[in-house]
Amino acid sequence: MADFEPRRHGGLTIPTGAESIRGILLILLAYFVITGADASVKWALPQVGVAVSMIARGVVGAIAVLVLTRGRGIRAVNGRLLTMRGLLHCGVSATWYWAWSRGMPLVDSYAIASAAPLLMTIFAIPILGEKVGWRRWTSTLVGFLGVLFMLQPQGDLWRFETPFLMVAVVAMAVTRIWTRVLSATDGPASVAFWLMVAHIPAGLLLLPGFPPPPVMPGAGVLVALLFFGVANAIAHILFARAFGLAPVSALAPYEYSPLLLGGVLGFLIWSEVPAWTTIAGAAVVIVAGLYNLHRERVRRAAERRDGLH
Template sequence: MRGIALVALAYLIISASDAAVKWALPEVGTAMAMIWRGVIGAACVALMARGRGLFPRDRRLLAARSLLHTGVSAAWYWAWARGVPLADTYAVAAAAPLLMTVLAIPMLAERVGWRRWSATLVGFGGVLVMLQPSGDLWRVETPVLLAAVAAMAVTRIWTRVLARTDTPAAIAFWLMIAHVPAGLALLPVLPPPSGAWVPSLGATLALASFGAVNALAHLLFGRAFALAPVSVLAPFEYSPLLWGGVLGFLIWAEVPSWTTLGGAAIVVAAGLYTVHRERVRRSQERRAAAAAGRGARAAAP
């Protein structure tokens, strides 16, 4: 229950921080937002962790995950800066758990049965509903977001692998650090749209809050996945759809189209069924292991 509470809080915080950076993006732009996130986020992680557990063990995988995640951040910020609503981006991101099911086969050597394959195909059908020409998601930013979702699925699988060797503080800290050089590299291409290199007081407060609470959310994610199984926490992956819709309506009066909502509902349903099958599979494995243990004890002299 503590793990569920922590991950639900983390997704709420992530949604609020996304709204904050989306609000500041018209003034500061994508590259500056990444730099602010990296500097403030890394400092906050170091303070909250009290400097402990920040040294990475699996350096190569941690570096690869952090750099790939900066590409995900850049794609999201670029789409928001161009006016894509929060709820629409979260609807596209709902495909991430389905992609994780597919990618877990080559990356984690997992076996996927016909039921989970069927759920995955249904989920991608929901993505096609969202992307039909009459829908609001039929726009130039969507292919970039889809590529970012695929990259995000890879980073989440790598997070599972890194959790075996590295602390949540190390994973979050180096993720934040990677945003600084990535933002500096993008600065000549994506400079502040306003032309002002020093943000206003309002944008500064929004970016500082964004970096701080984003760091807190990633620490909460790490702790939640240490307390509860992935299959238990996975359904909360879809909670940003709710928070994004509420925040988008309250701040920008954004209302998702029926194609976006309908397609997202199909994707979420397919994802929840995938979670259900994962629970069933794990339960069968536990029963088989228990039966094998009883058989070994009975055969012992």
């Protein structure tokens, strides 16, 4: 049976289970791409610094969006919210790059970021009017308990950068919600393009505090920055499309997915070995996320049954 047409409420699409599954698959692909981008910039940061990384992301990413979309659909409709989201996201990006430049392991930063799903689920209720059933609440709360286990004070994850990243996680959760809001007015190309553009002035403003290197980076670093910008463009187009298809509460648990790939890349590139508490907590949050995918499949099956009557 063909997918059902999504309903709309207050300008936002109220998706069917089929739309939610497509959104979940897109966001999983987006997190796969963005994790590779994060690894590339973390590798390049010692030679280029935070500000140059921001500028490279903005310039290369904006050009990549234009090429990928042939310049279609980038006109801003909700310019005010696009600007607010872009500026807030730049703060999140700068905080993460600063933490990585100080030696924060990739997987540890992702472990801290995995506090975002509960915040996204909570924020989506008053801002978007989403309804979250008790099963999804339970799985999200279980995942958050895993996050608390990883983030216990005096544990291996607790270092100077941790509280700054925790504040950035709150801001990141808000930008995810705003991505969903923007899906009612602006397409994925517009959302991704103006986010990339915002990183250019933000990076320029950061130059005095994070000056560029005295020598030109090597070819390998330049290739890494090129990949970093293109991958960000692709990932944020996918993010915008996913949040247009599925409710935030369905997508939030997949903030956990970079933990897996980030752990592998961190080990292969920097020989980073996460603490056992990080591994144990990650196992809990991954199980919680998989359960939410199961609930979306159940929902889709129920809608198909209802459609037969």
